[in-house]
Amino acid sequence: xxxLSLALIAVLTGAIAFLLTSDKGRRGLELALRSxxxxxxxxxxxxxxxxxxxxxxIILMSFGEGSEKDVLDDIKRLGTTNIIxxxxxxxxxxxxxxxxxxxxxxLTYDDMELFRTIPxxxxxxxxxxxPQETRRGAKGHNSRVVATIPQYAEVNELKPVQGxxxxxxxxxxxxxxxxxxxxxxxxxxxxxxxxDSSVKLGQFAYVVxxxxxxxxxxxxxxxxxxxEDFNHDIYIPLSTSRGRFGDRIMIRAAGSRSMxxxxxxxxxxxxxxxxxxxPVGTMIREMLADxxxxxxxxxxxxxxxxxxELVERTKANIRQSLGIYASISLLVxxxxxxxxxxxxxxxxxxxxxxxxxxxxxxxDITFQFLVETMVQTGIGGILGVGxxxxxxxVHALLHSMPQFSFLFQEGSPSPILHLPSITWSLTTAVxxxxxxxxxxxxxAAHMDPIEALRHV
Amino acid sequence: xxxxxxxxxxxxxxxxxxxxxxKGIELTVxxxxxxxxxxxxxxxxxxxxxILGCLDKPTSGSYFLGGQDVSTMSDAELSSIRSRYLxxxxxxxxxxPQYTVVENIEVPLIYxxxxxDHTTKKRCEALAELVGLGHxxxxxxMQLSGGQQQRVAIARSLVNxxxxxxxxxxxxxxxxxxxxxxxxxxxxxxxxxxxxxxxxHENDIAGWAxxxxxxxxxxxESDEANEPWPLPEGAPELPVHLLEGAA
Numbered sequence: 056x057x058x059l060s061l062a063l064i065a066v067l068t069g070a071i072a073f074l075l076t077s078d079k080g081r082r083g084l085e086l087a088l089r090s091x092x093x094x095x096x097x098x099x100x101x102x103x104x105x106x107x108x109x110x111x112x113i114i115l116m117s118f119g120e121g122s123e124k125d126v127l128d129d130i131k132r133l134g135t136t137n138i139i140x141x142x143x144x145x146x147x148x149x150x151x152x153x154x155x156x157x158x159x160x161x162l163t164y165d166d167m168e169l170f171r172t173i174p175x176x177x178x179x180x181x182x183x184x185x186p187q188e189t190r191r192g193a194k195g196h197n198s199r200v201v202a203t204i205p206q207y208a209e210v211n212e213l214k215p216v217q218g219x220x221x222x223x224x225x226x227x228x229x230x231x232x233x234x235x236x237x238x239x240x241x242x243x244x245x246x247x248x249x250x251d252s253s254v255k256l257g258q259f260a261y262v263v264x265x266x267x268x269x270x271x272x273x274x275x276x277x278x279x280x281x282x283e284d285f286n287h288d289i290y291i292p293l294s295t296s297r298g299r300f301g302d303r304i305m306i307r308a309a310g311s312r313s314m315x316x317x318x319x320x321x322x323x324x325x326x327x328x329x330x331x332x333x334p335v336g337t338m339i340r341e342m343l344a345d346x347x348x349x350x351x352x353x354x355x356x357x358x359x360x361x362x363x364e365l366v367e368r369t370k371a372n373i374r375q376s377l378g379i380y381a382s383i384s385l386l387v388x389x390x391x392x393x394x395x396x397x398x399x400x401x402x403x404x405x406x407x408x409x410x411x412x413x414x415x416x417x418x419d420i421t422f423q424f425l426v427e428t429m430v431q432t433g434i435g436g437i438l439g440v441g442x443x444x445x446x447x448x449v450h451a452l453l454h455s456m457p458q459f460s461f462l463f464q465e466g467s468p469s470p471i472l473h474l475p476s477i478t479w480s481l482t483t484a485v486x487x488x489x490x491x492x493x494x495x496x497x498x499a500a501h502m503d504p505i506e507a508l509r510h511v
Numbered sequence: 512x513x514x515x516x517x518x519x520x521x522x523x524x525x526x527x528x529x530x531x532x533x534k535g536i537e538l539t540v541x542x543x544x545x546x547x548x549x550x551x552x553x554x555x556x557x558x559x560x561x562i563l564g565c566l567d568k569p570t571s572g573s574y575f576l577g578g579q580d581v582s583t584m585s586d587a588e589l590s591s592i593r594s595r596y597l598x599x600x601x602x603x604x605x606x607x608p609q610y611t612v613v614e615n616i617e618v619p620l621i622y623x624x625x626x627x628d629h630t631t632k633k634r635c636e637a638l639a640e641l642v643g644l645g646h647x648x649x650x651x652x653m654q655l656s657g658g659q660q661q662r663v664a665i666a667r668s669l670v671n672x673x674x675x676x677x678x679x680x681x682x683x684x685x686x687x688x689x690x691x692x693x694x695x696x697x698x699x700x701x702x703x704x705x706x707x708x709x710x711x712h713e714n715d716i717a718g719w720a721x722x723x724x725x726x727x728x729x730x731x732e733s734d735e736a737n738e739p740w741p742l743p744e745g746a747p748e749l750p751v752h753l754l755e756g757a758a
Contacts, residue, residue: 078626089609409605412566413667414594414622416587504566508605 060475063482070485074426083426090399090427091434101395102435104388105487109439109480110446112381116476117447119373122468126366132271133359134210138324138336140343142317145351157303158315160353162322169342170324175335178325180207183296183317185304189239189289190255196242198289200256202296210323211270218250218265225264225292231299233261236288240266254289259299261291332360385483388435389491396428396495407499408507417500424499428492429485436484440477447472513542515575516674516706517563522572522582524558524729532558533569534729540675540708545701545739547717548710550726557679559726560710564597564677565589577674594622598668602680604660606652612639612663613648619671638666641750642696658689665696669705676700678709682716694719695742699749 074080091098133139142161167181183202188195207213208220215234225232233254240249240263253260270285303316326335336358343354400407407420447470453459454469517540524533532555540546550556561567562574565581568589574582581592598619599605606615616635617627625631639648642662644655652660661681668676678697682690698719701707711717718740725732 082621082627086609093609405605406607409607410618410622411590412564412593412599412605413619414590414671416590416622418587419590419622505561508566508601 057475060478063478067478067482067485070429079422080426083422084430086423087427087430091431094399097395098431101392102388102431102438104391105385105432105435105484106388106439106442108381108384108388109436109484110443111384112377112480112483113440113443113473113476114446114470115377115380116473117443117470118468119370119377120473121451121470123366123370124471125468127363128271130359130363130366132211133357133362134323134325135360135363136326136329136332137210137359138326138332138339139321139357139359140324140339141321141355141357142319143353143355144315145353158313159317160315160351161317161319162354163318163348166343166348167319167322170322170339173335173338175326175331176324177327178206178210180204180210180323180325181293181319182207182321182323183293183304184320185300186306187256187289189243191243191252194243196239196287198236198239198287200296201288201290202293202300203290204293207290207323210325213267213270215265216268217248218263220265220267221290221292226294229294229298230292231259231261231295232264232292234265234267234290235263236267236286236290237269238286239289256289256291257300329360332358381480381483385487388484389432389487392428392431392488393491393495396424396492397498399427400424400495400499403499404502404507404510407502408504408510411502411504412508420500421493421496424496425489425492428496429488432484432488432492433481436481439484440481443480444472444477516540516542516544516577518573518575519562520573520575522559522562522569522574524555524562524567525570532729533562535572536729536731538724538731538734540706542706543701543704545698545707545719545721546709547720547723547737548708548726549712549714549717549723550732551712553728554726555729556710556726560677560679560708563675563708564599565592590622594619595671596674598671598673598676600661600664600668600676600678600681602683604652604657604664604684606660606663606667608652611649611651612644612655615652615663616667616670619667623671635666635670638669639663641669642666643747656689657685658692661685661689661693662696665693665700669700674706676705676707678707680711681709682711682713690716691743695747696749698739698742703749 074084140162144158144160167179170176170179180203183200185200187198187200189198190196201207203221204226205221205223213220216237218234220234221232224230233256235243235249235254243249243254244252249263249266251262251264253262255261267285267288267290272284272286302318303314306313306315324335324339326332336356340356343349343356410420410423451469451471454463454467517538519536519538522533522536522538523531525531536559548556548559558567562569565576565584566589569582572582573580576592577596579592581589584592593599607618610618613632613635616638617631620627620631620635636645636648639645642665644659644662644666647655647659652663655663661684668678681697682693685693694716697707697709701721707720709716709720717723718737721737721739722735723737724734
């Protein structure tokens with residue numbers, strides 16, 4: 056809990072303690088509640104602005120919290136100590152009017168050897184990724200072949216639900232084995248146990264040795280980092296892919312096909328600790344920027360840690376704009392309450408006169424009306440917090456139930472209750488009561504008692 | 512000679528600089544008096560009552576209440592004087608509608624800064640019983656008749672054991688039968704030693720007082736003793752034992 060919230064809670068509990076323990080405070084509170092109860096509808100309507108303001112703050116902050124968690128989870132899935140280097144197909148050369156028959160680009164095994172000279176790197180996982188239909192008998196599945204090494208499982212924290220992931224032996228022996236993503240397995244083996252069955256990729260058959268659990272897709276961040284859905288993957292050893300598919304890959308798309316020669320589509324580099332992520336990233340960037348190696352920009356580098364900082368910055372921006380929205384709505388609410396209080400003061404002129412005649416000081420009258428406004432905004436704040444929290448809970452609940460998924464846009468965040476916003480909005484609401492209550496209360500206190508007594 | 516409750520010395524009151532409403536009023540009221548202040552409208556009697564009630568300040572002159580000069584006091588000090596030494600009875604009763612009978616009687620104690628507890632509640636209930644409303648303790652003013660409301664107001668004016676009770680046309684809104692009831696009650700309180708200053712324009716009502724001051728054009732026109740009406744046959748005695756404990 057941050058110190059600001061603690062301070063606000065202290066002020067709030069102090070005020071409540073004063074109202075409840077001191078005789079004057081308790082009486083003021085009781086009187087305020089009674090007067091508000093006397094005009095239930097009016098009190099509720101004038102509180103509405105505050106209710107909407109506080110609940111809006113809580114709901115918006117909770118959505119902010121939820122989407123932030125989504126992004127953070129995403130970054131964690133990519134790994135904060137990881138650097139991801141990808142091959143990018145450069146645009147066709149403008150001056151060649153003939154299309155190259157085989158597009159050659161991207162990261163090479165040489166690049167990888169060069170990266171090995173950086174001591175801070177603890178692990179490198181190369182990947183070749185290409186679309187290829189997986190067949191099993193008459194069934195086919197448009198899957199994505201990922202040829203990689205066993206460490207891939209460590210980097211991505213994968214756990215097979217059945218069988219095992221690829222092993223060093225598979226890699227060394229170029230075994231014809233594969234591990235299926237959950238969707239691939241479901242499509243090809245709707246009823247049977249896939250383990251030890253075989254599937255066909257191109258002309259060759261592979262033995263299924265494992266099936267992976269469902270994986271959350273990563274969101275695309277634009278640029279080089281596209282959104283990925285891992286559940287349609289099929290994993291085979293990297294050495295096997297080089298042996299079976301060769302260096303050239305044929306990509307069939309609707310009505311066309313193209314060839315490309317790419318050593319590796321992606322290398323996920325793990326750095327030993329988080330402080331070294333950026334320097335290593337810079338070194339790799341410099342290595343790849345060497346014009347002799349890559350005359351064209353056919354690579355891209357992603358540092359998830361950078362996104363983490365982006366999130367922090369965005370968070371601060373969101374907080375600020377939410378603060379502005381919230382202050383506007385609470386300001387409007389406060390003006391509404393002030394308006395009603397001014398009317399109330401006029402309506403109760405006679406009451407003020409009676410109290411003054413019976414010995415009330417100006418400060419007593421100020422206190423009475425001020426407490427009334429504060430109670431009003433306080434109750435409004437509590438109702439707003441109640442409404443905001445219930446909305447967040449209901450939304451999150453519905454969001455988590457698959458049968459209500461039609462209510463939400465794909466990938467929309469689920470809100471997570473943002474606790475500090477409860478104390479902020481409550482104290483702000485009461486503060487609004489003080490600020491907007493002072494003027495009507497002073498006006499009541501400064502009425503001439505004789506005039507006030509004559510008031511009908 | 513009884514102690515002076517209040518003493519006015521050369522009280523002048525101007526409104527908006529030029530309107531001379533009270534012209535050098537001299538008046539002394541002693542403990543145990545029952546004074547009726549009479550005069551046509553515009554004679555300045557209401558202004559005088561407001562000054563006596565510390566709701567208004569004289570433009571010049573001195574006002575001693577219980578020996579203290581209150582004519583130079585601040586607003587907050589005057590509020591404190593009102594809550595400690597004065598009891599008010601109004602023509603319009605002026606009870607607070609959101610409060611019950613007992614709570615209305617308690618109000619002056621609140622502004623004295625007294626902590627309301629079991630003892631004060633008992634006292635307020637005793638006062639309600641004194642004015643004959645012991646069975647209506649939890650009623651709201653709206654549920655009471657005019658006479659009953661005025662009796663609550665009388666009980667309220669007694670709760671702070673005031674030096675002086677100020678009554679502004681206490682029967683102005685009541686029928687004659689109820690008026691008599693209220694006046695009998697005030698007369699009884701006076702017999703028990705309470706000092707009362709009452710504004711009225713009805714001779715019948717003024718006849719209950721023991722001293723009648725007539726005003727005209729900001730001056731005291733006459734100031735004479737009066738033989739009050741005899742209490743009617745079978746007029747109820749006030750349960751004095753309640754008052755002794757309570758007021």
